[in-house]
Amino acid sequence: MDPILLGKGTTDDVPVTLLPALANRHGLVAGATGTGKTVTLMTLAEGFSRIGVPVFVADVKGDVSGLAVAGEGGGKLAARAAAIGVQDFAPEASPVVFWDLYGKLGHPVRTTVSEMGPTLLARILELNDTQAGVLDIVFKLADDRGLLLLDLDDLRALLNLVAAERKAVSAEYGLVSAPSVAAIQRALLRLSQDGGEQFFGEPALELADLMRVNHDGRGVVGILAADQLILKPRLYSTFLLWLLSELFGNLPEVGDLEKPKLAFVFDEAHLLFADAPPALRQRIEQVVRLVRSKGVGIYFCSQFPDDVPDNVLGQLGNRVQHALRAYTPRDQKAVRTAAQTFVPNPKLDVAATLPQLGTGEALVSTLQAGGIPSPVQVTKIAPPRCRMGAITEAERARVRATSPVGTRYDTPVNRESAAEMLAARVQAATPAGTPAAQQDGEGGFGQKVNEFLFGTRRRQGVVESVAKQTARNVGGSVGRSVGSSIGESVAGKVGKKYGGQIGNQIVRGILGGIFGRR
Known part of the structure; x- marks a missing residue:
């Protein structure tokens, strides 16, 4: 030759x-x-x-x-x-x-997450030795439970599973700490922002x-x-x-x-x-x-x-x-x-x-x-x-139009894998009627109104503690409730707990600030 x-x-x-x-x-x-x-x-x-x-x-x-x-x-x-x-x-x-x-x-x-493997993936994610060890455990757990790792959603689902069953997983495979799982999840977020979502998935490249x-x-x-x-x-x-x-x-x-x-x-x-x-x-x-x-x-x-x-x-x-x-x-x-x-x-x-x-x-x-x-x-x-x-772009388009691989790789395929399988198991384990029971209660419309007005429970706790401190400083006492229907339905627990004079002043001040009243 x-x-x-x-x-x-x-x-x-x-x-x-x-x-x-x-x-x-x-x-x-x-x-x-x-x-x-x-x-x-x-x-x-x-x-x-x-x-x-x-x-x-x-x-x-x-x-x-x-x-x-x-x-x-x-x-x-x-x-x-x-x-x-x-x-x-x-x-x-x-x-x-x-x-x-x-x-x-x-x-x-x-390529798929499984084909990439934990060693190279740990390098992409810039994990330390401890975090790379946790990633090894995640891959081993997926193999043992028959869960396909195809894309980043599958890997996130497995990390959530490991976090939820951390004690049992640690006993069987080795110590898994919550900070390590969280570090891997943050690294996955960075990879996703760098284009990792497009790289991991199917159809995978054929040599x-x-x-x-x-x-x-x-x-x-x-x-x-x-x-x-x-x-x-x-x-x-x-x-x-x-x-x-x-x-x-x-x-x-x-x-x-x-x-x-x-x-x-x-x-x-x-x-x-x-x-x-x-x-x-x-x-x-x-x-x-x-x-x-x-x-x-x-x-x-x-x-x-x-x-x-x-x-x-x-x-x-x-x-x-x-x-x-x-x-x-x-x-x-x-x-x-x-x-x-x-x-x-x-x-x-x-x-x-x-x-x-x-x-x-x-x-x-x-x-x-x-x-x-x-x-x-x-x-x-x-x-x-x-x-x-x-x-030029036109020349590139002409070359792509005559590609010998056609359009085989141009459309992504999302078949059932770890993320879908775990989501289906969670849904199957959820008692019937649970979502409907929460429509107007915990997690329902009423809660969202309260959160809109007063923030989350953590923020409500701040309001409550401020109200208590104010009441102690001026020597007031918590006596009667707000008494109005708006106070009962909207103020919720805050209006009931601080129904005295100081409590009424706090609630009226919050509502007035929101609705523009003086």
Whole structure:
């Protein structure tokens, strides 16, 4: 199979390519803002698609969407392509499916609470160890009682059940405290406000729809609209980590293939590792190390190589390093780190060259036959055939109208799950006639009138205590009742309890303030 052409080396004047059989050894695309990382990702995605490899990439700035329409071609791009040696360069679009967690710029992406699992969910909710333990208990209780956890309403219903049966649950599963349950509920509220209501539910995403090949044998590029999602870094990184874990857990072992089953591009990779607890980092490292044998190649994209932990960085065999500007001590350290990660080239001083690379140039080293890294080359990256920029809303609408997944995910489904099942049990346990008995009593119309005039019982207590204190201060006594029908029906307990002279004055003052009487 023909290799993917990345560009042409200026050091040795040879083509720089990526071998499909070694593309599942993962990779890294790094560099400062404005140095050409996004264009490199688009060239890489096009190359995978042309050889029949599906791609999933997050579109953080909106310009990756240009893969869906043909570029202009001609002019400087055609001249650059000819100089690099791109065969039959012409404007061309790639087959694209748009996805969006919020369902606005693409098909909604959903998963169920059960599929997410307590570990990743605890990270989204930013729970401490104690609260994460309570969440583990909630999931275990749902399994034991046959309650489906599909959306956030189901999880709230289970939390309410745990709070109501806290003593029994603590005795069977471990200590559950009311503050921990309340903390999880507050975290769920924050997640709901961040868009979690749209993310959790059905129909859940099927991995097969991310691994499509069109009728021409080209891999479909799934583009996740992440311009708004990136503002919620925990939700963004946890979603992509969940997706990676799903691929790892559901795909069979295939070993080394002629080409990958899927290329997974993780933009803004530092968000995946920022503030991640050690256990989660260990899980990430495990998935990255082992998912290779499932036929999945992962490509991290970030500004600095050291944004990726050393244990993960060591698994990335294919490197594309754009310019790093050594303006600060942090930048200087990053330059030294990047230079040390490449196979040395006697013709090239990597540390001196890296800060001076131009836009569209990069230091590239890829795995060659036998899995041996090639010597690092200063490379002019080949231009993509698609548009290098964002598409219009009309163009996006046309692409969505011809989506191979149709409207399968566009309409949410709410089948019976934990929330509905628990609500039905409560209703079945409620004695017949209870709501009607409360129509005009406790909780009925009369109570609502009292609450409107005097507030809740807690606030009535304040009025009562003030009235008692006033009566004691002036030496009055509580004697007779208000005596008027309005005082009996509206004032209720306050009018009866403080029916003396002082009580009448307080009630008349309250009623006068409400109805505008003096």
